[in-house]
Amino acid sequence: MAKKMDTPENIDARLDGETAICARGIVRDFQAGQSTIRVLHGIDSDIRSGEMTYVVGESGSGKTTLISIMCGILWPTDGEVKVFGTDIYALSDTELVNFRLENIGFIFQQYNLIPSIDAAANAAVPLIAQGMAIESARRKAMELLDALNIGDQAEKLPNQLSGGQQQRVAIARALVHEPRLVVCDEPTAALDARSGRRVMDLLRDVAVAEDRACIIVTHDNRIFDLADRILVLEDGRVTHDGVEMPDGH
Amino acid sequence: MLWIAIRMLTGDKQKFYGLLFGIAFSTLLITQQLTIFVNLIERGASGVYSAPEAEIWVMDPVTRTTEVNYAMPPTALDEVRSVQGVEWAVPHLRAVASVRNSEGDLEGVTIVGVDDATLIGLPERMVEGDKSILLQPDSVLIDDVGLTKMFAPGENPIGERLELNDQRAVIRGIADAIPSFTSQVTLYTKYSQALNYVPGTRNRLTFVLAGVRDGETVEAVAQRITEETGLKALPREELAQSGIDFIVENTGIPLNFGITVALGFIVGVAIVGLTFSLFIRDNIKQFGALKAIGVTNFKIGQMVVAQATLVGSVGYALGVIGTVLFIWGFSGNPTFKGFYIPWQIPFVSLVAVIAILALTGWISLRSVMRTEPAAVFR
Numbered sequence: 001m002a003k004k005m006d007t008p009e010n011i012d013a014r015l016d017g018e019t020a021i022c023a024r025g026i027v028r029d030f031q032a033g034q035s036t037i038r039v040l041h042g043i044d045s046d047i048r049s050g051e052m053t054y055v056v057g058e059s060g061s062g063k064t065t066l067i068s069i070m071c072g073i074l075w076p077t078d079g080e081v082k083v084f085g086t087d088i089y090a091l092s093d094t095e096l097v098n099f100r101l102e103n104i105g106f107i108f109q110q111y112n113l114i115p116s117i118d119a120a121a122n123a124a125v126p127l128i129a130q131g132m133a134i135e136s137a138r139r140k141a142m143e144l145l146d147a148l149n150i151g152d153q154a155e156k157l158p159n160q161l162s163g164g165q166q167q168r169v170a171i172a173r174a175l176v177h178e179p180r181l182v183v184c185d186e187p188t189a190a191l192d193a194r195s196g197r198r199v200m201d202l203l204r205d206v207a208v209a210e211d212r213a214c215i216i217v218t219h220d221n222r223i224f225d226l227a228d229r230i231l232v233l234e235d236g237r238v239t240h241d242g243v244e245m246p247d248g249h
Numbered sequence: 250m251l252w253i254a255i256r257m258l259t260g261d262k263q264k265f266y267g268l269l270f271g272i273a274f275s276t277l278l279i280t281q282q283l284t285i286f287v288n289l290i291e292r293g294a295s296g297v298y299s300a301p302e303a304e305i306w307v308m309d310p311v312t313r314t315t316e317v318n319y320a321m322p323p324t325a326l327d328e329v330r331s332v333q334g335v336e337w338a339v340p341h342l343r344a345v346a347s348v349r350n351s352e353g354d355l356e357g358v359t360i361v362g363v364d365d366a367t368l369i370g371l372p373e374r375m376v377e378g379d380k381s382i383l384l385q386p387d388s389v390l391i392d393d394v395g396l397t398k399m400f401a402p403g404e405n406p407i408g409e410r411l412e413l414n415d416q417r418a419v420i421r422g423i424a425d426a427i428p429s430f431t432s433q434v435t436l437y438t439k440y441s442q443a444l445n446y447v448p449g450t451r452n453r454l455t456f457v458l459a460g461v462r463d464g465e466t467v468e469a470v471a472q473r474i475t476e477e478t479g480l481k482a483l484p485r486e487e488l489a490q491s492g493i494d495f496i497v498e499n500t501g502i503p504l505n506f507g508i509t510v511a512l513g514f515i516v517g518v519a520i521v522g523l524t525f526s527l528f529i530r531d532n533i534k535q536f537g538a539l540k541a542i543g544v545t546n547f548k549i550g551q552m553v554v555a556q557a558t559l560v561g562s563v564g565y566a567l568g569v570i571g572t573v574l575f576i577w578g579f580s581g582n583p584t585f586k587g588f589y590i591p592w593q594i595p596f597v598s599l600v601a602v603i604a605i606l607a608l609t610g611w612i613s614l615r616s617v618m619r620t621e622p623a624a625v626f627r
């Protein structure tokens with residue numbers, strides 16, 4: 001099976017970026033009753049800054065498991081993950097939590113906004129968690145909400161916002177503390193084609209920067225063309241790594 | 250983060266009020282029931298409290314309380330007076346009798362006979378009239394709560410005549426007394442007069458009240474009286490305690506109140522536990538997101554503690570205020586006369602509230618702690 005289908009130029013262009021995540025020999029087993037299921041079979045992969053990397057694959061292929069391990073919220077059964085040079089699973093629990101707080105922004109599929117605080121406060125959560133005073137954190141979040149065109153919704157509660165607006169708040173929350181790695185799982189699954197594209201464009205604008213890496217898990221083929229790089233997972237193995245989708249998908 | 254925790258809690262109005270209600274209800278039930286309990290059983294000592302001057306009570310060795318007593322020979326008074334360290338000693342008579350009330354019904358009364366010369370043995374304060382009025386012939390004082398049993402509201406008892414053991418008694422004043430456990434009517438009169446009101450047996454001296462000389466301790470003098478006279482001499486607090494113990498041992502009151510207090514606690518645990526775990530479950534995704542973003546378990550713990558503290562302190566305050574309003578609202582009712590809230594009781598209910606929240610908070614917290622941050626991507 002062909003693993004890389006890129007032209008040499010593409011590869012060179014990619015290698016220019018700094019390595020954000022260096023994953024080596026990632027294995028993950030899950031206990032299912034008496035038996036153990038191996039979900040990831042020794043994955044080696046690098047994610048580079050300045051790129052929008054898609055992780056695609058069929059349902060159950062291990063996409064979510066892989067990015068969870070890459071961003072430090074799920075322990076691998078075996079293997080090593082370096083994020084910006086830090087061996088994250090060698091850190092203590094508290095160090096790892098603080099590492100995430102400083103370096104990683106998350107966009108969850110279900111947004112998971114806190115229902116009783118307004119949009120600005122929700123977007124400011126990472127800053128507040130870092131210890132910033134609520135007012136200054138809100139002010140900083142406001143700038144981002146303005147940039148995302150929902151500055152006028154800042155004082156609304158999440159349930160007073162449309163799905164797309166909530167997602168923008170979630171994006172603002174992922175970016176407000178200027179993390180170097182942004183991770184999204186199925187950001188467009190709940191949206192129609194147009195809004196899905198708009199969100200991805202938006203993410204491109206705000207989440208992709210020279211020194212910032214962005215990983216997006218999706219099986220939404222409507223947006224594959226927006227990727228800088230696509231990793232295809234099949235049954236816990238990377239079967240393709242290139243700028244475009246392999247033929248037949 | 251604590252701000253977020255508090256907003257999470259208060260933002261969910263239904264559960265927030267549910268939690269407040271649970272805590273306030275438990276606090277109210279526990280505080281109020283314990284208050285009534287303590288005040289009720291303390292009435293077992295009302296006979297002692299109503300004679301504030303007495304430092305030592307001397308009685309027959311078989312006497313258990315001011316109500317459950319056995320009379321001594323009249324010579325006991327002089328025996329007590331001759332014990333070293335006794336500053337003064339006066340006779341005190343307590344006996345039960347029956348009297349007809351204004352409607353002609355028979356009413357059980359306690360007759361208290363106090364020293365003719367000094368009037369030692371009377372309650373401290375009067376509601377109406379002066380203590381010295383007892384020096385007039387045939388006069389008795391009635392206690393203010395007993396009054397409500399004998400007379401209709403608004404009826405003036407002063408000057409009313411009663412018949413006791415075929416003797417005439419005229420009510421000439423109202424004493425401000427602590428009601429007895431049974432709220433039985435108490436009539437105060439001179440010792441010499443009381444002897445006439447109580448059907449005659451040879452011995453009718455039920456107690457000798459004594460005071461202690463400067464420089465002597467109450468305990469030592471009581472001990473000396475016991476040794477030298479063969480009578481039982483108790484410091485006032487000890488006899489008061491015996492009265493309380495007697496109620497505790499001989500009525501179902503502690504059990505009944507104990508059950509109610511336990512129910513208050515259990516209902517509190519149930520309401521608060523259910524609501525709290527529902528609240529946590531509703532917010533488990535948000536907590537998971539916070540954990541993924543980078544909030545340590547320790548901070549999550551602080552958040553839950555802050556939520557519990559807010560609910561606990563507001564709910565507790567409401568419950569205690571409720572109890573105070575209850576006691577205050579019923580303070581005019583003779584049944585609740587003199588009720589007060591000893592500081593130990595709010596303390597006990599505070600401990601109960603803390604226990605409820607610690608228990609339920611801990612259970613809820615564990616589920617938050619166990620939530621894997623990776624769960625947010627599922």
Ligand SMILES: Nc1ncnc2c1ncn2[C@@H]1O[C@H](COP(=O)(O)OP(=O)(O)OP(=O)(O)O)[C@@H](O)[C@H]1O
Nearest residue numbers: 030031039057058059060061062063064065066219
């Ligand atoms: N916590 C878990 N316990 C047991 N098995 C799990 C757990 N998480 C994932 N799995 C299993 O691992 C496999 C891969 O799951 P994963 O969520 O990574 O797939 P996915 O590629 O993200 O799928 P989808 O596109 O449906 O989200 C699945 O077979 C799933 O059942």
Ligand SMILES: [Mg+2]
Nearest residue numbers: 063064065185
């Ligand atoms: Mg998935």
